[in-house]
Amino acid sequence: MSKPSSLEITHHEDDGLHILHLTGRLDTVTSPRAESQIIEVIEKGDTIIVNLKELVFISSAGLRLILIFMKRTKKKNARMIFCAPGESVLKVFEVSNFLEFLEIAESIEEAVLKMRS
Amino acid sequence: MTVTTEGDGISKERALRGLFCAGLVDVILTTTAFLLSNSSVLLADFLKTTIELIAITLSWVAIRRINRGGGKTYEYGLGKLENISSLGVALVMLLSFLIITANSVRNILVPGHIEGVGLWVSIVAQIIYLGINGSLYFKNRRLLKLSPSPLMDSQTRLFMTRFVGNAFILLSLGLSMAFSAHKWSSYIDPTASLIIAFSILSATLGIFSSSVCDLLDRTLEEERQVMILGELARHFHDYEELHGIRSRRSGAQVYVEIFLEFDPEKKVGEVQAVIDKLRRSIEEKIQGSKVTIAMTTEGVS
Numbered sequence: 001m002s003k004p005s006s007l008e009i010t011h012h013e014d015d016g017l018h019i020l021h022l023t024g025r026l027d028t029v030t031s032p033r034a035e036s037q038i039i040e041v042i043e044k045g046d047t048i049i050v051n052l053k054e055l056v057f058i059s060s061a062g063l064r065l066i067l068i069f070m071k072r073t074k075k076k077n078a079r080m081i082f083c084a085p086g087e088s089v090l091k092v093f094e095v096s097n098f099l100e101f102l103e104i105a106e107s108i109e110e111a112v113l114k115m116r117s
Numbered sequence: 118m119t120v121t122t123e124g125d126g127i128s129k130e131r132a133l134r135g136l137f138c139a140g141l142v143d144v145i146l147t148t149t150a151f152l153l154s155n156s157s158v159l160l161a162d163f164l165k166t167t168i169e170l171i172a173i174t175l176s177w178v179a180i181r182r183i184n185r186g187g188g189k190t191y192e193y194g195l196g197k198l199e200n201i202s203s204l205g206v207a208l209v210m211l212l213s214f215l216i217i218t219a220n221s222v223r224n225i226l227v228p229g230h231i232e233g234v235g236l237w238v239s240i241v242a243q244i245i246y247l248g249i250n251g252s253l254y255f256k257n258r259r260l261l262k263l264s265p266s267p268l269m270d271s272q273t274r275l276f277m278t279r280f281v282g283n284a285f286i287l288l289s290l291g292l293s294m295a296f297s298a299h300k301w302s303s304y305i306d307p308t309a310s311l312i313i314a315f316s317i318l319s320a321t322l323g324i325f326s327s328s329v330c331d332l333l334d335r336t337l338e339e340e341r342q343v344m345i346l347g348e349l350a351r352h353f354h355d356y357e358e359l360h361g362i363r364s365r366r367s368g369a370q371v372y373v374e375i376f377l378e379f380d381p382e383k384k385v386g387e388v389q390a391v392i393d394k395l396r397r398s399i400e401e402k403i404q405g406s407k408v409t410i411a412m413t414t415e416g417v418s
Contacts, residue, residue, distance in 0.1 A: 060342035064362060067349060071358045096343050097350040 005029040009037050017115055018045040019108065023054035026062030035065055042069060046078040049111045053084035058092050070101060079103070083111040130184055133177040140170040146242045154235030157221050157310035158289050162239070164213040165282075165313065171209055175202035203328040210321040217314035224307035231293050231306050240290055247283040254280045285309070337364040337371060341403050345373060348399050355391040361417030371406040373399060376417040388412065 007030035008023040018041050026034060041048060058066075066082075073080045083105040085093065093099050105111035143166045151163035179202045254276035261273050289309035296302035337345075342364060349359060358378035365372050375395075379388045396408045 060339055060346055063343065063346045064359070067346060067353075067359050070353070075357065092343070096347040098347075100350060101353045 007034055009034060011037070011041055013045070016045065016047060017112065018048045019051065020048065021051045021054065025057040025059075026055060026065065027057060027059040028061040031061040031065050034062075035068070038065070038069055039072065042072045042076070042078065042080075046076070047115045048073065048078065048080045049105075049108060049115065050080065050082045051084060051108055051111075052082055052086070052089055055086065055089055058089050063092065063096055063098065066098065066102070079115065081105050081111040081114055083108055127184060130177065130180045133173060133180060136173045137170070137177055140166065140173050143246075144170050146238065150235040150239035150242065152235065153238060154231060154233035155229070156231040156233075156236060156239075156290070156293075157217070157224050157307045158286055158313065159235060159239055160220055161217045161310040161313040161317075162286055164217060165317065168206065168210050168213055168317070172202075172206040175205060178202070200328045203324050207321050207324040207328065210317050210324070214314050214318045214321065217310055217317070221307040221311045221314065224310075225304060228300075228303035228307075230297050230303050231290075236290055236294065240287065243283050243287040243290070247280065247287060250276050250279040250283055285312075337366050337373075341371065344402050345375070345399055348395060348402065349375070351398070352391065352395050355395070360413050360415060363417070371403055373403070373406055373408045375408065375410045376413045377410060378414050379412060 005027060006024045007026055008021075010021045010023075012019055020038065020041060022034075024030065038050075069080060072078075081103045084107055085104065090104075093102060093104075103114070105114055144163075147159070147163040147166045151159040254273065257273040257276055261270060286309075289305060293302055293305045296305075342362075345362060345364065349362075356377045357380050360376040360378060361374075362376070363372075363374040377392075379391070392410045392412075396410055399408045400406050
């Protein structure tokens with residue numbers, strides 16, 4: 001189980017494809033650090049996959065960040081795909097209308113295929 | 118709209134003026150009854166009706182001030198006057214609780230039978246009020262069943278509380294007088310007044326917590342913040358960037374500031390239409406909210 005209000009972000013690049021793994025909670029406490037780290041990746045790459053499989057909680061602060069990321073990627077004609085969100089995170093996306101503009105994949109493999117196609 | 122707000126305020130002021138007149142009559146009756154007897158229950162009844170009159174007077178004054186506006190000095194914070202008034206009432210209620218409790222404890226330690234003309238004054242008044250409050254309670258309950266609304270619900274509860282209060286005092290006085298030949302009956306009056314004291318204390322704690330919470334500017338509830346983001350998501354393609362959101366709750370008001378960047382190629386009229394649409398949709402979703410959407414190209418903390 002992840003500690004309360006902790007978020008671990010790992011990043012690796014594979015042939016121009018940036019993959020981010022988010023583990024823990026994306027909330028008011030963790031979002032400032034997440035913002036600077038992920039914005040840095042968006043500035044560097046054009047194809048970004050965010051793996052949400054280990055993200056156990058997302059608050060309004062986390063949603064705000066995702067909205068900002070999507071706007072940044074759109075502005076620079078980049079692409080960001082979110083993959084494997086858990087049931088609770090997916091529910092938050094659903095009630096907050098985020099599914100209207102987010103690109104979601106069920107797994108990293110599916111997200112990579114989408115990016116490569 | 119401003120017109121609606123003023124209309125509500127004026128009708129509220131009129132209603133409070135009517136309540137003030139009715140409360141004044143009530144206080145005159147309970148004061149007479151209390152002064153002409155040695156009953157703890159009648160002391161509690163006198164303090165309870167006095168508190169009600171103070172609360173009505175303060176609300177009336179606050180509403181009058183709000184309706185007349187705060188001038189340039191208090192243009193943003195006059196709504197809090199209602200909360201400050203409530204805190205003042207809560208302090209008086211706390212004082213009343215202490216007075217009634219001290220008097221009841223004294224009468225339990227040194228018991229004595231209640232007597233005096235005041236008892237009969239109160240009994241007549243309680244019977245009259247029991248009839249008025251009872252008929253208003255049943256009338257409101259009937260109306261509530263026909264057309265349920267929060268206002269009708271609160272009115273029904275108000276008259277039920279008063280009806281039960283009148284019945285309680287009448288029962289207490291009746292029992293004390295009917296069994297005055299028995300020694301134990303001298304404990305009925307102080308015990309009943311202790312029950313009234315604790316009901317006042319319970320109401321005091323409720324007013325304290327709600328007024329203090331409303332006086333302090335609070336972070337907007339998570340559910341409401343998600344609602345704001347939901348609306349921004351629904352209009353995702355209408356703006357270029359989200360630079361920040363500031364939101365807070367002050368009393369019953371919710372203030373939301375959203376900082377957005379728009380496509381510089383867009384005409385001012387188009388941007389204004391998006392701003393108006395977004396503002397309206399958030400204000401419709403969050404009751405009592407005032408939404409400001411500012412155009413910016415820089416991040417806002």
